[in-house]
Amino acid sequence: MSSKPAIGFCGLGAMGMGMATHLVKQGYPVTGFDVYPPSLNKFESAGGTPSSSLSASAKDKSFYIVMVASAMQAQPALFDEEGIVKALPKGATLILCSTVPSAYVKSVEKELVDMGRDDVFFIDAPVSGGAGRAADGTLSIMAGASSAAMEKGKWLLEEMSAPKKLFIVEGGIGAGSNMKMVHQVLAAIQILSLNEAYGFAARLGLNGKDVYDTVLGSKGWSWMFENRSQRTLKEDYFPGASAVTIILKDTSIITSMSRSVGFPATLCSVAEQVYFSALDRGWGANDDAGLVRLWTPEPVAKIESKLSAEDKEAKFQLVVNLLTGIHLVSAAESISLAKHVGIPLPQFYDLACDAAGGSTMFKEAGERMISILEGKEDGKGRVLGGYIETLKEAVSEAQAIKCPLYLGTGALNLLLQTGSGLSLAALLSCYMP
Amino acid sequence: MSSKPAIGFCGLGAMGMGMATHLVKQGYPVTGFDVYPPSLNKFESAGGTPSSSLSASAKDKSFYIVMVASAMQAQPALFDEEGIVKALPKGATLILCSTVPSAYVKSVEKELVDMGRDDVFFIDAPVSGGAGRAADGTLSIMAGASSAAMEKGKWLLEEMSAPKKLFIVEGGIGAGSNMKMVHQVLAAIQILSLNEAYGFAARLGLNGKDVYDTVLGSKGWSWMFENRSQRTLKEDYFPGASAVTIILKDTSIITSMSRSVGFPATLCSVAEQVYFSALDRGWGANDDAGLVRLWTPEPVAKIESKLSAEDKEAKFQLVVNLLTGIHLVSAAESISLAKHVGIPLPQFYDLACDAAGGSTMFKEAGERMISILEGKEDGKGRVLGGYIETLKEAVSEAQAIKCPLYLGTGALNLLLQTGSGLSLAALLSCYMP
CATH class of the missing domain: 1.10.1040.10 (N-(1-d-carboxylethyl)-l-norvaline Dehydrogenase; domain 2)
Structure with missing residues (x-):
């Protein structure tokens, strides 16, 4: 078993596949979810652990990354009954890397509180750089979060970004977006x-x-x-x-x-x-x-x-x-x-x-x-x-x-x-x- | 022979045909020119005199109206060797009704002077109102000219425009355009x-x-x-x-x-x-x-x-x-x-x-x-x-x-x-x- 923490990952598109497989190469056990079966197969060939259920991909994961295409996709993935948040363990760090409106990430923050999951350390962290840099772990990342959440998740953002390309933006959740x-x-x-x-x-x-x-x-x-x-x-x-x-x-x-x-x-x-x-x-x-x-x-x-x-x-x-x-x-x-x-x-x-x-x-x-x-x-x-x-x-x-x-x-x-x-x-x- | 003055007319398109035939109906002898033979036939059926030569359409006409589509069409029609201006009698009134840049009508004014034809009374008089109003003689006309030229041509502009729809714009040639x-x-x-x-x-x-x-x-x-x-x-x-x-x-x-x-x-x-x-x-x-x-x-x-x-x-x-x-x-x-x-x-x-x-x-x-x-x-x-x-x-x-x-x-x-x-x-x- 790896000494590195297990990571859950949702959204294995062009960008997400690169990010998730890069983490696999760095020695992390990564469990990946996608609605498109060929992506799961591809991820498995690259050494990842495929999961056909969102909640299974999140169970026992202290770190979880969401890289779906839009807020419309993120919302059910996060908050459905069988979704990510319900399955995350207490005190998990949840990183949303999708490009979404800042109003949306603020609504996620609020919904976590409203459902009694303010134990989750949430980070708003959209990325830039394209599929090539995603796969190399040299993205630019724009991150906003509470200082407590940032302290928890910064190392993981660093794994995915190039040196000096992790931009921690003042202003908390919403600032990254x-x-x-x-x-x-x-x-x-x-x-x-x-x-x-x-x-x-x-x-x-x-x-x-x-x-x-x-x-x-x-x-x-x-x-x-x-x-x-x-x-x-x-x-x-x-x-x-x-x-x-x-x-x-x-x-x-x-x-x-x-x-x-x-x-x-x-x-x-x-x-x-x-x-x-x-x-x-x-x-x-x-x-x-x-x-x-x-x-x-x-x-x-x-x-x-x-x-x-x-x-x-x-x-x-x-x-x-x-x-x-x-x-x-x-x-x-x-x-x-x-x-x-x-x-x-x-x-x-x-x-x-x-x-x-x-x-x-x-x-x-x-x-x-x-x-x-x-x-x-x-x-x-x-x-x-x-x-x-x-x-x-x-x-x-x-x-x-x-x-x-x-x-x-x-x-x-x-x-x-x-x-x-x-x-x-x-x-x-x-x-x- | 009509007691009304003879008018030359160039450009029997949708607008020009209406304007020229309206003048025919008002009892003017109108000689019309167009490059498109069927328009000449149509004009003849409506009582006009067709002309297959620009210079013939302008010869002996004390009043001449140009209603072609653009400056690019107007320029050779006016100034070619066999064009309108060379054929106009001394002291003729020339009305350009096409929608053209004001810089163009100013260049016409200058060219008339340069070629020694400052005897021509030139009026810059674009129109508006569509083919229906053209044929009814109820156009809106926006006219600019020297006061001498306007004195010469105003009656003809009135023939083609509705009551109160002849707008004489201060500023001379260019103001109408x-x-x-x-x-x-x-x-x-x-x-x-x-x-x-x-x-x-x-x-x-x-x-x-x-x-x-x-x-x-x-x-x-x-x-x-x-x-x-x-x-x-x-x-x-x-x-x-x-x-x-x-x-x-x-x-x-x-x-x-x-x-x-x-x-x-x-x-x-x-x-x-x-x-x-x-x-x-x-x-x-x-x-x-x-x-x-x-x-x-x-x-x-x-x-x-x-x-x-x-x-x-x-x-x-x-x-x-x-x-x-x-x-x-x-x-x-x-x-x-x-x-x-x-x-x-x-x-x-x-x-x-x-x-x-x-x-x-x-x-x-x-x-x-x-x-x-x-x-x-x-x-x-x-x-x-x-x-x-x-x-x-x-x-x-x-x-x-x-x-x-x-x-x-x-x-x-x-x-x-x-x-x-x-x-x-x-x-x-x-x-x-």
Whole structure:
């Protein structure tokens, strides 16, 4: 028998399977539950103990991790008569890693108390980093909990996260989910922006691989662009690695939370409507890198560009301009929402710069935006003029070729709202009226 | 021979045919030109004189009307070697009724001078009202010109317009086109809003005819809703009466002009991207009332609603909320742009209330918006709260059923930008930073 504590695990999807099998490799006896039998078989082959009953997976487990897809899945798994919580031993540590609304994790905390299970040490700990980092135990984890619960569960969060990638967020239960939410503002926008950029480029007559090479070293870079390009350039969408429904779920958490607190999540809302339109086309289960098909049916890596070298150069620049302008505004939208919901801004900056929401523009402009929102500088410098002009060039060209730029035009109109001030402070004031 | 002066006419499309044949009925000898032979035949049957040459249609005509589709068509028609201007007699009056950018009509004025034809009395006179009113001679006409030119041509504009529907706009050449442009802000948004409303209603399980009856007497009414419903409810889209490409052309005039003057035409830009996406589906030549197919392939008038009376009532209200919220913001967008380009606001209000851009919300809120922009009241009253809450209800429900609301979410985010102020002044400041 292992000297390491036994762990229960619910939700063996792409992320959960990686996390659970990583713990197995580290020598923990892990009992895993999933509703999908092939996942249980796969988990058993990887050395885990499969369980076909939720309560059996939780019985006698002092540590339990939930990694299902949504609050709608988590609620019955946790609280049904034959669910996890009823089966957990006294004083167990329960970690919810799913991306859910912060209001939901607060409701879990309350329900534990209401049912007389406040002995359970509950941790709100959504993750970021994708299936590869899940399997390597190098995730970014955003955790909120009471200090007592954190003391109990921190070692386990450390097992699953990379060094310096465990972000313990002040504010208790809900703070982890809020941190994840504001991070996903960047993800929600930047997953669409890369598709919009490849789509615009295709309609300008540019080859996708050339676009990839150009964007990588430019101000238009984002983690999502680099990551998703691996699938965009191979049309690896069926199913690929991250379905449209997943980013849509996170996007809807952002926009509904924003509505309820009166925050204008402008570009996230644009992205959400486009994701809905992709569902309507039947693309929900396809990889989100396949949204480029909204612009062109042609494989972007196979486009033979007939442009002159000079023309190409000019058009590459337009694509970079588009991404740069969108990412400048996505930085403002995420940082403003972080401020609005009380997330510590420097911690958010540290996390996002080096996570899936990262972008060159976030890194460059985000620090100054935070400094402005913290009152350390007035932010009245007229720094936006250049970005507005270059984004205008992209939008004008798209208009001439009748190419929709949902985010590009949305970002431009927010930038134009800064009027003659052209300042970061004016841009932030679109979000913090 | 008629005692009335001979008139030349170029462009016998849906609008132009109505205008030219109306003049024929009034007893004018009209010589009409079109590139499409069947239109010439039709015009001849209606008593007009067809001409297969532009220069022949202009020779000896002291009055000439151009009603082609775009600046791109107008330019060669006017200025080619065998075009209109070269053939016009000295001192002729030339009226351009097409909807074109104001910069274009200014370039025509300049080109007339440059080629030594400043003897031509040129009038910038776009129209509104649709093919029916064109044929009745009851159009709304927005005209700008020098006072000398206006003196020459006013009688002819009066022939084509309804009593009190000839709006002579101060500012000379360009002012008529600018007035038309700001009017089309309402049209561009409200053509999409009616489709979004019918689409949302369909996905809520409501029958289109019931929606029509409900909206007609509600705050969600618009002229466009009432007008286009006649085709929506019969799927009369092929080709219907007004192609997507027509409103798209006008929308692109608005957004490109706005970009060039630094105005954030936020909802018009949203509409433009959706119109582009309709082109991508091959719907450019279909009636714009057919855009509802972006939401549902089902004929909306044939939806059998299975909802209880109470449920229906609640869902009708959501549809009305959606339209009301969008039209409130479209009023702000159009009036702010009017102010930005120097259009007299009370004249714009008079025109738009009773033209194709009219809506209940424009009529109700527009007057106060103008009063605020003219400095007659401060506009700090917290009047927006109710509209924000009701629009939120619509957007929340749409999110729950995964129904895209491009304009609804765009309008809500602009309203949320008013923060805790909740005032019309704060809404207008999104447009007039």
